[in-house]
Amino acid sequence: MPFAHITGWGMYVPEPVLTNNDIAKLIDTNDEWIRDHTGIRERHIARETEFPSTLAVEASLRALQVANLAPTELDLIICSTSSPEYIFPATACLIQDQIGATKAGAFDLLAACSGFIFATNMAAQAIRSGSIKNALVIGSETLSRFVDWKDRNTCILFGDGAGAFVLQASDKPGGVLSAVMHSDGSGSDSLTLLGGGSRHPATEQTLHEGKHFVQMDGKAVFRFATRVMGRAVQEALEPLGLTTNDVQWIIPHQANYRIIETAAKYLKMPLDKFVINVQNYGNTSTASIPIATVEAVEKGQLKSGDKTVFVGFGAGLTWGAMVVEWTGPIPATKHIHPKQYRLFARLRSIARRAIRYIEGFLSRKEL
Ligand SMILES: CC(C)(COP(=O)(O)OP(=O)(O)OC[C@H]1O[C@@H](n2cnc3c(N)ncnc32)[C@H](O)[C@@H]1OP(=O)(O)O)[C@@H](O)C(=O)NCCC(=O)NCCS
Numbered sequence: 001m002p003f004a005h006i007t008g009w010g011m012y013v014p015e016p017v018l019t020n021n022d023i024a025k026l027i028d029t030n031d032e033w034i035r036d037h038t039g040i041r042e043r044h045i046a047r048e049t050e051f052p053s054t055l056a057v058e059a060s061l062r063a064l065q066v067a068n069l070a071p072t073e074l075d076l077i078i079c080s081t082s083s084p085e086y087i088f089p090a091t092a093c094l095i096q097d098q099i100g101a102t103k104a105g106a107f108d109l110l111a112a113c114s115g116f117i118f119a120t121n122m123a124a125q126a127i128r129s130g131s132i133k134n135a136l137v138i139g140s141e142t143l144s145r146f147v148d149w150k151d152r153n154t155c156i157l158f159g160d161g162a163g164a165f166v167l168q169a170s171d172k173p174g175g176v177l178s179a180v181m182h183s184d185g186s187g188s189d190s191l192t193l194l195g196g197g198s199r200h201p202a203t204e205q206t207l208h209e210g211k212h213f214v215q216m217d218g219k220a221v222f223r224f225a226t227r228v229m230g231r232a233v234q235e236a237l238e239p240l241g242l243t244t245n246d247v248q249w250i251i252p253h254q255a256n257y258r259i260i261e262t263a264a265k266y267l268k269m270p271l272d273k274f275v276i277n278v279q280n281y282g283n284t285s286t287a288s289i290p291i292a293t294v295e296a297v298e299k300g301q302l303k304s305g306d307k308t309v310f311v312g313f314g315a316g317l318t319w320g321a322m323v324v325e326w327t328g329p330i331p332a333t334k335h336i337h338p339k340q341y342r343l344f345a346r347l348r349s350i351a352r353r354a355i356r357y358i359e360g361f362l363s364r365k366e367l
Pocket of ligand 1: 038152216219221222255256
């Protein structure tokens with residue numbers, strides 16, 4: 001049975017930064033309160049011209065560059081997002097088209113902030129089963145579009161960004177070692193975005209009622225997160241016969257510094273074993289784990305052979321953890337430049353649209 005190794009990683013955040021002081025100009029809050037209650041100092045906010053696919057394409061091309069893999073070699077693309085560009089088509093298909101992943105099947109996965117763990121697990125299982133060889137998993141969010149900038153309960157928390165992993169099959173042991181995924185829909189009303197779906201399609205009334213904004217019972221989410229995080233880490237380690245002493249890094253979902261602190265206490269682990277960057281990005285939802293991972297690699301913290309646990313929680317309610325033996329890129333025999341495929345992808349997309357148009361025109365004539 002092949003192993004599923006993480007051989008590429010990339011992140012992208014939009015340039016504009018919104019500090020706590022900037023938010024304090026919009027609503028009744030202040031930098032000190034936000035830092036004390038969440039650990040967040042600033043977050044990045046997508047420009048009007050940037051969407052989940054825009055951020056995801058940048059992160060994906062960086063991940064493919066690290067993996068030294070051409071987009072045309074990908075078999076599968078999973079985009080985890082709670083702020084998809086549309087209900088359909090899937091954001092993953094837009095990414096597939098823009099990077100020129102000609103043979104990849106692509107779909108979105110919605111498990112809120114736990115989504116990146118769920119998606120990576122799905123891709124790893126497809127590799128482990130032998131049905132595919134190369135997968136791209138992306139977490140991409142522009143939740144700033146769904147935040148009520150008058151609601152101080154939520155608008156201080158979220159930021160935009162994307163992170164991506166390339167997973168590849170190899171006979172060498174390592175990579176994704178285990179994962180647990182959990183859900184509890186009885187807590188579905190703790191964190192919601194109700195408008196625009198088929199129960200509350202967009203109407204003047206849904207807009208008036210603010211149903212197109214994120215709504216959250218902050219305290220309930222806080223209690224849930226602190227209860228499940230530590231336990232999920234232990235659950236993922238147990239089948240491997242490992243304990244937290246065997247783990248070099250915990251990379252948690254970056255929602256709130258105090259939640260991470262509580263998880264560290266529960267696990268009796270020092271906080272310096274946790275990768276934390278919530279101060280710079282806020283909660284980027286499903287993108288937060290890959291963004292934190294990329295930074296940990298780039299800072300030289302996360303090294304080849306390190307046992308790492310990813311752990312996340314979010315709306316649904318959902319939560320999960322994954323144990324990974326960090327691999328690093330497979331040594332290259334030739335050098336690939338995935339960005340060069342972008343031009344090819346654009347031309348291919350235009351050509352296919354033109355063919356579709358001509359086909360449509362000719363078939364109208366035939367009818
Ligand atoms: C949202 C959160 C930061 C609020 O912190 P909290 O300690 O629960 O704050 P509370 O809602 O109890 O409010 C405490 C006080 O601060 C005030 N307050 C709330 N938000 C504020 C803000 N942004 N700025 C200033 N004051 C604020 C409240 O009005 C309240 O004042 P009062 O005591 O006079 O009534 C916290 O509940 C949280 O982080 N929850 C988890 C959210 C999360 O991670 N969601 C994403 C999951 S993926």
